[in-house]
Amino acid sequence: MDAVVKFTNQSQGKDRLFRATQYACALSIYLLRKNTERKDLVAKLKSLENNMSTGRKLLRLGNTANSIEAAKRTMQLSDRVLCLCLTAANINRALYFICDNVLWAKSIGLIGNIDKERWSLNSSRWYLYSLVMNLTRDVYEVVRLMVQKGRDECFKEKMDQNLGQSPEVAEVVIPQLDAFVFLLLETLKSHPAVALDTVKNICDLFIPLDKLGIYKSNAGVVGFCGLISSLIGIITLAQPTLKIKP
Ligand SMILES: *[C@@H]1O[C@H](CO)[C@@H](O)[C@H](O)[C@H]1NC(C)=O
Secondary structure, eight states, X not given: OHHHHHHHHHTHHHHHXXXXXXXXXXXXXXXXXXOGGGHHHHHHHXXXXXXXXXXXXXXXXXXHHHXXXXXXXXXXXXXXXXXXXXXXXXXXXXXXXXXXXXXXXXXXXXXXXXXXXXXXXXXXXXXXXXXHHHHHHHXXXXXXXXXXXXXXXXXXXXXXXXXXXXXXXXXXXXXXXXHHHHHHHHHHHHOHXXXXXXXXXXXXXXXXXXXXXXXXXXXXXXXXXXXXXXXXXXXXXXXGGGSOOO
């Protein structure tokens, strides 16, 4: 078990690189779709995208164990909200990887008669639940930090100075909204790890929403969001201080 978890952690970098490539291909294919002269290139990109997707499935075989281990850890958190959100996110993530592994086994012919479409939809559904729990945690974190910052005396002065310069705006347009946006932006600026995690989770959200037909975007949006979230994933792996904790 430990060896599986360790290996999966080591292959995370490769998975993220593959994922970025996969979505970069998807985005390029979308952008080149009307270009009849580039048919060859599009065919090559499609094959690369498929290879990346299949390759990643192999790298992810150990991720179920990895997610269960993570769930065990987050269950110990003393903050009730964090404990609930992260444990639920990790359990849903484990269920997602089980579906993913079954689909992989089917794709190499290891198992025969399963309803591929249904397993694929279920996998997207667990992924979506995991993302929603992660986003709930992000919102909780942002609100907590905003309250903290709002109470800070130095920050209050800075806010008065900034917003006080335009009294007509402050008086006419709902001043609370102004203050709220200012506080939100300042909070995100001083906690880049939280900001990056939020952007990443929002970007990721478009992928299962599109697959499940809850919110249909187009292949370009999905490719773009997938690419941005993969790049954030690479940044946080390369620069652990930018990764949200716990
Ligand atoms: C949710 O957050 C955890 C901890 O940051 C992360 O390991 C996991 O990959 C996230 N889940 C999804 C579906 O992105």
